[in-house]
Amino acid sequence: MRISSTGAPTGFLARPIVILLGLASIVVAAAGIRAFRDTLGPTFLALVLVVTVHPLQVRLRRRGAPGWVGIIAVMATIYTILVGLVVALVASTARLITLLPDYGVQSDNLRNQAAQWLEGLGVQPEQASAMVSRLDLSELSGALQHLLSGLASAGSNLVFLVTLVFFLTIDGDSFSRRLDVAAGSRPLQVGALREFSLNTRRYVAVSSLFGLIVAAFDVFALHLLEIPLPLLWGLLSFITNYIPNIGFVVGLIPPALLGLLEGGVARMLWVVAVYSAINMIAQSFIQPKVVGNVVGLSATLTFLSLVFWAFVLGPLGALLAVPMTLLAKALLIDADPGAQWLRPFLGDTAAEAARGDASTPAPPGRE
Template identity: 50%
Template sequence: MVQATAGAGTSRGLRLLVGTAATVVALAGVRAVAGIAGPAFLALVLIIAVSPLRAWLRHRGARTWVLVTVPLLTILLLLIVLVGSLVVSVAQLVALLPAYAGRYQQLIGSITRQLAHLGITQEQVSAMLGKLDLGSLIGLAQGFLGGLLGIGSAFVVIVLLIFGMSLDAPLTHDAIRALGSARPHLVEALGGFARGTCNYLIVSTVFGLIVAVLDAIALWIMGVPLPLLWGLLAFITNYIPNVGFVVGLVPPTLLALLDSGPGAALAVVVVYSVLNFVIQSLIQPKFVGESAGLSTTITMLSLFVWVYVLGALGAILAVPLSAFARALLIDADPETRWAIPLVSGHAPTRG
């Protein structure tokens, strides 16, 4: 019996090592084709997002072409509005920043004088600030927001994938249901992933809209330029778990600093901390984690992993990607379902 127990322990340890190695290899493979894998999963998430609309149409007895066309047009309309708004806003930002060249030089001079009072020489200040001209800030802003526009650059690929998935969605739905008797755990896992993803998107979208509207109104009242852009950025970064608040805070704070000085920048930080930190960092993670079936720790770790694998798009898709991995690797396999409480953060129910 001792030998059997030792053998079982060795077998579990070996499976763990092999599984870990396979995960690393799989993630490396996904990273190698991130330009395809990222848009493909984004298209899948969008198809899942409109699945309640498709189910409603099916329940109403709609024809197959309606089940394909209406959800497809809904997704395309949302993408066009989002990407178009982002492109116009970024163009306005790039056109606006050169007007702050004089203010930027004044700010640098003020910083230099303050550092001189602390005993830092002019040469040291020049070495620290030599590369920080307004042109580099413009390039930084373009690069930062250009990462978001990467979705727009892959727009054709995403549209083609969405079109194909929309055509296949009714057939795929029926095919998965037909597998219920042969692969019940797999069907249950995929169904749970789809429902959890829909819930996650609903929660994130609702909180994102609340935060975006409040941020835009507050910035408009304070006179910060381009409040609609920063509200849109707050909405997008709301899909980034835990640290989206910081990502959405930095650009409007810097612009407020250039436009109106340290007092306005501090006001932006305070307002964002009150509005965003409480909602995004304290309230929303609880609902997001529960809706996706992931604990707070797993949600945070997934952000690091998927940013490394897919870049900026991985930050936005971190939670759905991890929920999909949980569905395939844990929920669908009876031998690994014991790990569900570990990744969900909920104690197992006692029956």
């Protein structure tokens, strides 16, 4: 390393330039992922599903089962999960479409009340009528039918996902042994990949547990409020629980709309209040804290990852926000010896505790 006349090292890029190049690389990478998100999104989903269910394959292998038995068991489990997700989304959308026409009279009454309320605030009758005309249920039904057709047109992606799961499951049977071989020369990188797998399974387990609890409370509350199809909306609430921080808002829309049509604004407000009390406390306060402690991500980083991956990968990115952030953390931070100091700032409490233990001076006489 050479030293310039000013005392600064030469032959290296200045730190601001390195930071700008890093940010530019992130922008280019994000744009590239966004351009190919129709392919990369299902690929990431298949990876997360295989990683989550892989312990079943390992457990069967340890019990002496042939390798093909573990492969079939993993694929059957993943395919069951995928079919359940697709059926729940399609059923929720289709059932809501069939229910909305039955509330035509209630919709007209609500629009008339809204127009009268606006006129009472000084809005001209013509303007008030134009504003409430946009609240027609037929337009909402059209939007839901467009969403349903979009789900149906995603069949090609589903075929790609199913095929990719098949090949990933086959490779997963020997991937652990390959990691053991690579660990001899690249222990930090292999450890980062194993930590990603472990944290992904922890995240899915915690989210599933909270999702079941929240869904049970939601079904009970919707039954008391006499909202149609409470079991279906509870299932939707369970699925949206995998979307960090704001997932409950997506699951709230159908029962809140039905509450408005069933019992007016008062019923809708009750649904919103109950959902907010149950889901916001569990998903926005308790669950992020538990997830952060389990997988080593702060609540702020979890929310920012939701925004970033939803922008890059679309709706599937919102569902995979935490696992994708864990993968990026494993590849860019955990696998880099020079970047270990960043782990406590990302919310890794284990790394923070280890750093605190290392910085604690030894007691006298025990050095």
